[in-house]
Amino acid sequence: MRQYLQCGRFGFNLSQRPLVMGILNVTPDSFSDGGRYQSLAFAFERAEQMIRDGADIIDIGGESTRPGSPSVPVQEELDRVMPVIYALRELGHALSIDTCKPEVMREAIIAGADMINDINAFRAPGAIEAVADSDCGLCIMHMQGTPQDMQAQPAYQDVVGEVSAFLRERVEALLAAGVMRDRVTIDPGFGFGKSVEHNVALLRSISQMQRDLGLPVLAGLSRKSMIGALTGRSVEQRLAGSLGAALAAVAQGARIVRVHDVAETVDALKVWNAASCEN
Numbered sequence: 122m123r124q125y126l127q128c129g130r131f132g133f134n135l136s137q138r139p140l141v142m143g144i145l146n147v148t149p150d151s152f153s154d155g156g157r158y159q160s161l162a163f164a165f166e167r168a169e170q171m172i173r174d175g176a177d178i179i180d181i182g183g184e185s186t187r188p189g190s191p192s193v194p195v196q197e198e199l200d201r202v203m204p205v206i207y208a209l210r211e212l213g214h215a216l217s218i219d220t221c222k223p224e225v226m227r228e229a230i231i232a233g234a235d236m237i238n239d240i241n242a243f244r245a246p247g248a249i250e251a252v253a254d255s256d257c258g259l260c261i262m263h264m265q266g267t268p269q270d271m272q273a274q275p276a277y278q279d280v281v282g283e284v285s286a287f288l289r290e291r292v293e294a295l296l297a298a299g300v301m302r303d304r305v306t307i308d309p310g311f312g313f314g315k316s317v318e319h320n321v322a323l324l325r326s327i328s329q330m331q332r333d334l335g336l337p338v339l340a341g342l343s344r345k346s347m348i349g350a351l352t353g354r355s356v357e358q359r360l361a362g363s364l365g366a367a368l369a370a371v372a373q374g375a376r377i378v379r380v381h382d383v384a385e386t387v388d389a390l391k392v393w394n395a396a397s398c399e400n
């Protein structure tokens with residue numbers, strides 16, 4: 122498998138240790154809102170803390186993807202995300218933008234985003250064109266249905282086969298548009314149109330998926346309902362379960378973990394890495 126990820130201003134060597142992507146939500150519901158300036162100041166502090174804690178990539182999300190949530194207008198998402206990109210881009214860490222919208226992708230790349238993380242796998246008209254002529258990293262995620270209806274009735278004949286086939290098709294679409302393979306990561310999309318059993322099957326198949334597609338896997342399990350189902354814990358009490366999930370993903374070979382709790386995950390991975398046989 123490819124061990125190098127081109128990510129805008131950065132080139133990551135994926136053979137040394139798994140990377141940590143820290144989640145930075147910039148949706149109004151993630152703040153006790155005192156207006157845009159307070160939101161920006163808060164986001165900046167959170168990002169600085171995640172960097173001190175050892176995050177490699179900051180994933181900035183301005184579009185709530187909560188199941189059942191309405192979509193956000195383009196201008197609203199730009200107003201949330203762009204000031205954060207400008208504020209953070211001099212911190213010297215890779216910035217990822219979690220968006221499905223080609224307009225947001227274009228503006229973010231112009232402003233200096235290093236990665237585009239699209240839970241819709243660049244299926245929106247114009248999305249591939251928006252990212253093709255840049256050198257930013259790309260995350261292609263699988264989702265069954267839409268954020269509005271995805272958890273209603275998740276169903277598969279063969280979840281691992283179907284998710285792999287979908288990701289393969291999306292990779293081919295990007296490559297056909299001239300995207301270099303070393304920019305691409307794949308993500309099974311835990312919790313996006315999946316039951317607990319589907320999620321567990323996918324977690325157990327990361328290694329196979331990575332081998333079959335020849336691309337690094339990014340895994341986002343942090344605090345998700347699957348952790349709640351396995352532990353019986355509420356979302357505020359899922360730290361230990363999430364650390365277990367991150368280590369399980371890395372044990373399967375995942376190269377990037379997307380997490381809320383950066384400091385704790387970095388510690389867990391340091392210990393994991395010291396004992397890992399691949400070094």
Ligand code: 7PM
Nearest residue numbers: 186187188238260262308310311341342
């Ligand atoms: C509500 C439900 C709020 C779900 C937030 C979420 C992923 C992602 C998200 C992931 C990639 C969350 C999700 N999850 N991007 N964006 N992979 N690549 O729990 O698993 O953070 S949003």
